[in-house]
Amino acid sequence: MKKPKKITTKFFLNTLLNPVELPGGDWGYPLYVQITFNRKNTQIKCFYGKYYSQLDQVSATDPYLLPFEERNFRKMMNFEVEKQGDLLDMVGLGKKYEKYCTSIHLLFSNYLKARLQSEIIRAEPKKFAEVLDYQKPKVDFFTILDAAIRLFDNVELIISEDFQQEIEMYRLYCALYRAELQARDYSFPTVIDWINGTHYEALGEKLAQHFGDGAHEPIGKMMQTINRIVFHKLESVS
Structure with missing residues (x-):
């Protein structure tokens, strides 16, 4: 060999x-x-x-x-x-690395912030629409969501059902990896961990323990959602 x-x-x-x-x-x-x-x-x-x-x-x-x-x-x-x-080809690996080393937590958070920004257009009063800053990477999605609920009268009414499901998926993900996200040793999962299969398998095991081995639908939805977010991120560097 x-x-x-x-x-x-x-x-x-x-x-x-x-x-x-x-x-x-x-x-x-x-x-x-x-x-x-x-x-x-x-x-x-x-x-x-x-x-x-x-x-x-x-x-x-x-x-x-x-x-x-x-x-x-x-x-x-x-x-x-x-x-x-x-x-x-070693050319272009730098741009790929920027995507590969991104934490799944941050990627998920940024995806939800972008989606919230698109849905908040219908919120009232509209004069607050430009107040929220969705671009700050250190501001977590739930902080932005809490601010939106306090600023607008009807946020919880205009959020679509599938978006609400994604929010709950992210909430669960943060709970499952709370220790890794709070640690200062960079133990959080990254995009490269997902695409090489290691984090995919580890998350599947955590979800099976949380929901039970027979809960194929919620486990499948969670895995498919993260997979879609990850590969959408990678499209620009493939």
Whole structure:
């Protein structure tokens, strides 16, 4: 059997880019990784990294970050190599990585925020329609929904039945993964975990424990909904 090609990763601060001034007056540079495979390499900006004056500051300030980023880079490479083999084109992997390392929780939340924004058009009074900011990534969907209910008179009446079902699916998902979402060790599931099958299987097991093994309909709806959201996100980078 042919020995698989080795995948290597090396983190570095990209000093070729313009620095930003850090608190204290030092200059910081973005965290990057160089990935080498089959004598080809590419450099990708770390999605969760910040700006640092020295590389050793990364582990000192956030000890879980580099292991998490490396796991995701390797998951991405293994997935892409399995699809394309030695002919893997390294160009464009950076854009793919931005999608692959996104948490399922954030993806689900952003999807629901976008849908709420489209349905809130019919809410009264209309003068509040432009008040809510749906784009802030750190503002969870339920915070936006709670604000909408307080601002408008008829939000709960105009939300469609299928949208309400998706809201309850997201509520359940957050409950099932509460520990992972609250932890600071980057243990939350990501898009690459879904498409390589590991999170798909793990969620299926959690849902079977929650609903019971025979509850095929609610389990199937949940899995299909997340699958649709994930692959809609990936369409632009396929």
